[in-house]
Amino acid sequence: MSTHEPGADLDPGMTGFDLVREGARRDGVEIVHYAPKFPVPGTRRERRIERTIASMFLLAGAAATAFVVIYIVLPVGYSPGYNSHKWMTPLLGLTLGLTLLGIGMAIITWQKKLFPDEIAVQSRHDQIPNEAERTLTGATMLNMVEELGIKRRPLLRRAALAGLAPVGILAAAPIIGGLLKDPHHPDILFHTGFAGATKDNPIRLVRDDGSPIRPEEVSVGGQMTAYPGIPDGSSVKYADSSALLIRLRADDALTLQVNLHSRGNEGRMAGDLVAYSKICTHAGCPASLYEQQTNRLLCPCHQSQFLITNNAEPIFGPATRKLPMLPISVDDEGYVVAVSDYTEPVGPGFWERP
Amino acid sequence: MKRRKVDVAALPAATARQIDDRFQVATPLRRMFNKVFPDHWSFLLGEIALYSFIVLLLTGTFIALFFDPSAKEVEYSGSYTPLKGVVMSQAYNTALNISFDVRGGLVMRQMHHWAALLFMAAIIVHMFRVFFTGAFRKPREANWIVGVSLFWLGFLEGFCGYGLPDDALSGTGLRIASAITLSIPVVGTWVTTSLFGGEFPGDVILDRMYIAHVLLVPAIILGLITVHMALLVKQKHTQWPGPGRTNHNVVGVRMFPGFAAKGGGFFMIVFSVIAFLGGLFQINPIWLFGPYKASVVSAASQPDWYVMFLDGSTRLMPAWELRWHMFGHGYTLPPILWPTVVLPGILTVLPLFYPFIEARFTRDKTAHHLLQRPRDVPTRSALGAMAITFYMVLFLSGGNDVIADKFNISLNATTWFGRIGILVLPPLAYYVTHRICLGLQQHDREVLVHGIETGILRRSVDGRFYEVHQPLAAADDHGHAELDYAGWVVPKKMNRVGALMPSVRGFFRPIEQPPGQPTEAPVSPAPDREEIGTGTRQR
Ligand code: HEM
Ligand code: FES
Numbered sequence: 001m002s003t004h005e006p007g008a009d010l011d012p013g014m015t016g017f018d019l020v021r022e023g024a025r026r027d028g029v030e031i032v033h034y035a036p037k038f039p040v041p042g043t044r045r046e047r048r049i050e051r052t053i054a055s056m057f058l059l060a061g062a063a064a065t066a067f068v069v070i071y072i073v074l075p076v077g078y079s080p081g082y083n084s085h086k087w088m089t090p091l092l093g094l095t096l097g098l099t100l101l102g103i104g105m106a107i108i109t110w111q112k113k114l115f116p117d118e119i120a121v122q123s124r125h126d127q128i129p130n131e132a133e134r135t136l137t138g139a140t141m142l143n144m145v146e147e148l149g150i151k152r153r154p155l156l157r158r159a160a161l162a163g164l165a166p167v168g169i170l171a172a173a174p175i176i177g178g179l180l181k182d183p184h185h186p187d188i189l190f191h192t193g194f195a196g197a198t199k200d201n202p203i204r205l206v207r208d209d210g211s212p213i214r215p216e217e218v219s220v221g222g223q224m225t226a227y228p229g230i231p232d233g234s235s236v237k238y239a240d241s242s243a244l245l246i247r248l249r250a251d252d253a254l255t256l257q258v259n260l261h262s263r264g265n266e267g268r269m270a271g272d273l274v275a276y277s278k279i280c281t282h283a284g285c286p287a288s289l290y291e292q293q294t295n296r297l298l299c300p301c302h303q304s305q306f307l308i309t310n311n312a313e314p315i316f317g318p319a320t321r322k323l324p325m326l327p328i329s330v331d332d333e334g335y336v337v338a339v340s341d342y343t344e345p346v347g348p349g350f351w352e353r354p
Numbered sequence: 355m356k357r358r359k360v361d362v363a364a365l366p367a368a369t370a371r372q373i374d375d376r377f378q379v380a381t382p383l384r385r386m387f388n389k390v391f392p393d394h395w396s397f398l399l400g401e402i403a404l405y406s407f408i409v410l411l412l413t414g415t416f417i418a419l420f421f422d423p424s425a426k427e428v429e430y431s432g433s434y435t436p437l438k439g440v441v442m443s444q445a446y447n448t449a450l451n452i453s454f455d456v457r458g459g460l461v462m463r464q465m466h467h468w469a470a471l472l473f474m475a476a477i478i479v480h481m482f483r484v485f486f487t488g489a490f491r492k493p494r495e496a497n498w499i500v501g502v503s504l505f506w507l508g509f510l511e512g513f514c515g516y517g518l519p520d521d522a523l524s525g526t527g528l529r530i531a532s533a534i535t536l537s538i539p540v541v542g543t544w545v546t547t548s549l550f551g552g553e554f555p556g557d558v559i560l561d562r563m564y565i566a567h568v569l570l571v572p573a574i575i576l577g578l579i580t581v582h583m584a585l586l587v588k589q590k591h592t593q594w595p596g597p598g599r600t601n602h603n604v605v606g607v608r609m610f611p612g613f614a615a616k617g618g619g620f621f622m623i624v625f626s627v628i629a630f631l632g633g634l635f636q637i638n639p640i641w642l643f644g645p646y647k648a649s650v651v652s653a654a655s656q657p658d659w660y661v662m663f664l665d666g667s668t669r670l671m672p673a674w675e676l677r678w679h680m681f682g683h684g685y686t687l688p689p690i691l692w693p694t695v696v697l698p699g700i701l702t703v704l705p706l707f708y709p710f711i712e713a714r715f716t717r718d719k720t721a722h723h724l725l726q727r728p729r730d731v732p733t734r735s736a737l738g739a740m741a742i743t744f745y746m747v748l749f750l751s752g753g754n755d756v757i758a759d760k761f762n763i764s765l766n767a768t769t770w771f772g773r774i775g776i777l778v779l780p781p782l783a784y785y786v787t788h789r790i791c792l793g794l795q796q797h798d799r800e801v802l803v804h805g806i807e808t809g810i811l812r813r814s815v816d817g818r819f820y821e822v823h824q825p826l827a828a829a830d831d832h833g834h835a836e837l838d839y840a841g842w843v844v845p846k847k848m849n850r851v852g853a854l855m856p857s858v859r860g861f862f863r864p865i866e867q868p869p870g871q872p873t874e875a876p877v878s879p880a881p882d883r884e885e886i887g888t889g890t891r892q893r
Pocket of ligand 2 (some may be wrong): 300
């Protein structure tokens with residue numbers, strides 16, 4: 001721009017689209033093709049397209065009105081059975097969808113059918129690196145370092161580093177320190193709600209509602225989920241504690257007893273009853289699909305399978321460890337009790353796990 | 355002059371003048387209006403992701419007004435009778451209230467969830483587009499890296515959202531997440547107790563996930579999307595090779611009004627699809643799952659689809675665990691470490707650096723603004739097909755119990771199919787794709803040399819039959835009409851060279867070919883051979 005007043009170089013004779021083209025040219029854009037869709041205005045085809053677009057807008061308006069009416073009129077809340085409460089969500093979705101569809105189709109049709117055809121070509125000249133610019137900016141940046149004199153002043157350099165490093169740690173400290181929680185004090189990874197149970201001081205196995213369980217109440221070949229009989233024992237507070245209490249068929253119980261015997265785990269069943277942790281040793285889902293015929297316990301999350309008659313060893317899937325056993329017995333009043341905590345850590349593996 | 359009349363017609367111009375007096379926006383504004391965008395259907399995929407994110411913000415803000423992420427136990431007293439009197443967390447309680455007792459709450463919740471699924475799907479398909487066309491090459495590596503980060507952030511955001519309602523499924527997902535963090539070597543247990551504020555589930559995790567889900571992660575996503583768009587504007591869009599298109603220009607329509615109108619309309623349509631889905635198709639019916647209980651299994655517990663591939667990798671992992679003794683103590687590397695910590699790590703780092711790895715192998719240091727057809731880069735396309743196959747095997751394995759059940763095959767057989775498939779199928783996909791690419795290349799060049807098959811059979815005087823071919827260029831002095839391949843689409847049918855009406859119209863029609871205008875054959879000689887070449891051709 002050589003003249004004194006910017007913009008005085010514009011040819012005063014230019015009007016309308018010439019100005020648009022000139023503006024584009026200054027932005028590096030060449031409009032190489034520009035033609036109205038309808039060179040002769042008001043043809044029947046053009047009017048038909050206009051009517052189509054108009055009807056789309058009107059459809060949007062009608063659907064929006066319907067949305068508001070439905071929103072106000074239909075009852076909210078749940079009511080069992082088939083009734084008008086069930087209509088709210090689908091009708092709102094339908095009318096909202098139609099509203100937006102109407103607007104969207106109208107705009108796109110307008111653009112596609114009525115806007116002039118255009119081909120514009122924009123140059124990428126601004127994406128070509130400019131060596132002179134680089135040199136100038138580089139020199140400016142080097143000058144910043146120069147002004148600081150960091151090279152010449154080693155004392156300042158070292159002092160700044162030494163002074164600022166602790167500030168970085170300071171910034172990180174509240175975040176890490178606030179969240180940090182020791183997993184070993186208290187030692188939550190190795191104990192469950194059955195912690196503290198002994199032969200003399202057993203903890204009862206209870207149902208969801210806190211009621212104790214008699215051995216007869218588990219049918220032969222059946223199973224039941226049991227929780228520690230302590231306050232809140234069945235709540236998520238003791239998420240690792242639940243046990244699967246299984247009553248084996250007599251011959252299966254014998255197989256398991258023999259297997260336990262060979263591993264020195266004798267005396268941990270109560271008759272045909274046995275209790276294993278319900279928490280899968282793979283990733284902690286409740287492993288609770290018990291196949292009576294094969295005595296297999298299947299975890300639904302990643303399909304690990306545990307063979308109960310072989311001391312709940314994993315036989316398929318990604319789990320690597322057996323389900324921990326809960327040593328049980330029957331107390332004087334005839335209820336099932338745990339005589340110790342689980343014999344090993346419950347649930348998924350971790351680094352410090354032996 | 356006491357009384358001044360306001361000249362309404364001159365008002366916009368006067369206002370504009372006042373604004374420009376103060377801010378001098380005339381030039382930058384016009385530059386933005388005049389920005390040229392190339393047109394191709396595959397460029398809409400990223401837009402779908404952007405629009406679904408906007409819908410996520412809108413619907414998410416609505417449900418957040420009624421949601422309380424508290425683990426405090428309350429007795430349900432809402433209108434959903436089957437759960438009356440059940441003790442549950444306040445989070446689950448308010449999620450139920452949103453579903454039943456907030457007017458329009460369920461449609462908003464379902465739209466939010468559908469938008470999340472669509473968001474992730476759009477991101478992934480958009481990423482395929484960028485990969486297979488080489489749009490990530492210099493100078494666009496940074497935007498590729500931003501894109502990969504957006505995928506993982508979307509994944510994290512979705513996972514946190516899935517955990518919020520505290521139903522049986524969210525709880526199971528969280529349980530597995532805690533097992534994953536537990537498996538990290540050395541610091542796993544510390545990380546887990548620090549995240550959960552003690553033992554799983556504890557009572558802080560919902561609040562922490564909530565703040566991550568509604569503030570931290572969305573803010574980062576929004577920031578990254580801004581960077582993504584800013585880089586796109588600065589570097590300008592890539593374009594497909596074609597008549598008049600070179601490495602030094604962009605051919606298309608100006609942003610205003612043409613491109614903006616199309617984009618705005620398309621946003622409305624994406625929004626409307628989400629509204630239809632949210633209203634008419636049930637998603638995550640949390641009231642059927644019940645509140646989370648650590649000991650209760652949820653039937654066919656499946657995560658959202660974008661998490662399923664990691665579920666699959668976890669299922670396929672053989673029961674391999676490393677245990678050893680050291681300083682009088684035993685240590686463990688659990689099997690879940692490999693498919694859920696190490697694998698995602700690889701799946702983050704490898705894509706992140708792919709643009710640089712490829713440039714290294716092809717020794718390509720030049721900037722590219724023209725896209726490549728997948729067939730012209732067989733090695734990359736084959737690698738992509740290999741990655742997709744790997745992903746698909748994992749994805750299907752994530753639902754292997756459903757597959758086993760529906761098709762009545764043994765569950766263990768589907769696991770073994772996955773374990774073998776993950777080793778065998780990806781290399782097979784590589785080989786097949788590579789061959790297909792070469793075959794397509796060869797066919798393109800045959801057509802350029804011999805012309806298009808017209809389908810017209812002639813019989814010569816000596817009784818031989820032959821098919822008439824339409825050459826694509828005028829014959830030279832020797833009667834040859836050969837064309838070099840220029841990276842453009844080669845017409846294979848007569849109607850593509852204007853002998854008949856185009857067979858595909860509308861959406862797929864290139865903008866160079868306005869209706870009613872004589873069609874320019876897309877094979878006119880390239881104006882600038884060197885630049886339009888397919889760049890680094892790998893064989
Ligand atoms: C990238 C973006 C996002 C994704 C992928 C995403 C995904 C999800 C998913 C999958 C759920 C499960 C909930 C259900 O089924 O109802 C959810 C819930 C939720 N989201 Fe988002 N979301 C996103 C952004 C947001 C934003 C920006 C907000 C708020 C400002 C938000 C607020 C919520 C709330 C409050 C819930 C709990 C809803 C409930 O009561 O069920 N989300 N989100
Ligand atoms: S949690 Fe049981 S198999 Fe993974």
